[in-house]
Amino acid sequence: MHFDRLPSEPLPPALEALLRFWSLQQTFAGPGSAASSPMAFALYQHPNGLVLRTPLPGLEAEAITLEVEGNALTLAGVWPDVAPPGARAAHVERPRGPFRRTLRVPFEIDAERVRARVEHGLLEVELPRRAPSSPRRITILGEGARN
Numbered sequence: 001m002h003f004d005r006l007p008s009e010p011l012p013p014a015l016e017a018l019l020r021f022w023s024l025q026q027t028f029a030g031p032g033s034a035a036s037s038p039m040a041f042a043l044y045q046h047p048n049g050l051v052l053r054t055p056l057p058g059l060e061a062e063a064i065t066l067e068v069e070g071n072a073l074t075l076a077g078v079w080p081d082v083a084p085p086g087a088r089a090a091h092v093e094r095p096r097g098p099f100r101r102t103l104r105v106p107f108e109i110d111a112e113r114v115r116a117r118v119e120h121g122l123l124e125v126e127l128p129r130r131a132p133s134s135p136r137r138i139t140i141l142g143e144g145a146r147n
Contacts, residue, residue: 039054071106
């Protein structure tokens with residue numbers, strides 16, 4: 001589904017919110033997915049950063065990809081098709097197919113200290129806050145000086 005509009009024609013706020021929600025569903029679950037809502041997650045704050053928890057039933061650690069860049073964590077993977085061999089789905093509410101979600105947090109993440117584990121279908125990701133950089137004195141070279 002694609003929506004076109006002229007920049008001079010703003011949408012009512014409620015419709016704009018609905019379109020953003022629909023777009024998020026497609027991003028989280030993937031186009032054509034059976035998922036009826038975005039991937040659920042919980043964020044817990046602690047003094048050193050955040051802990052993210054999200055249920056990923058049926059996925060092993062090897063099937064999940066995590067990437068950190070700046071203040072963004074991207075979670076991706078593929079929900080497996082769990083249909084028995086030779087069976088045809090009559091009704092499916094479980095998501096299937098590729099998914100990808102990027103979460104932005106209000107601080108720079110220390111990528112070297114991020115820890116993640118999955119246990120009993122629950123993914124837990126520790127997102128430590130990057131320490132602020134210290135001021136650094138810069139040496140100024142005079143005329144004729146070389147680095």
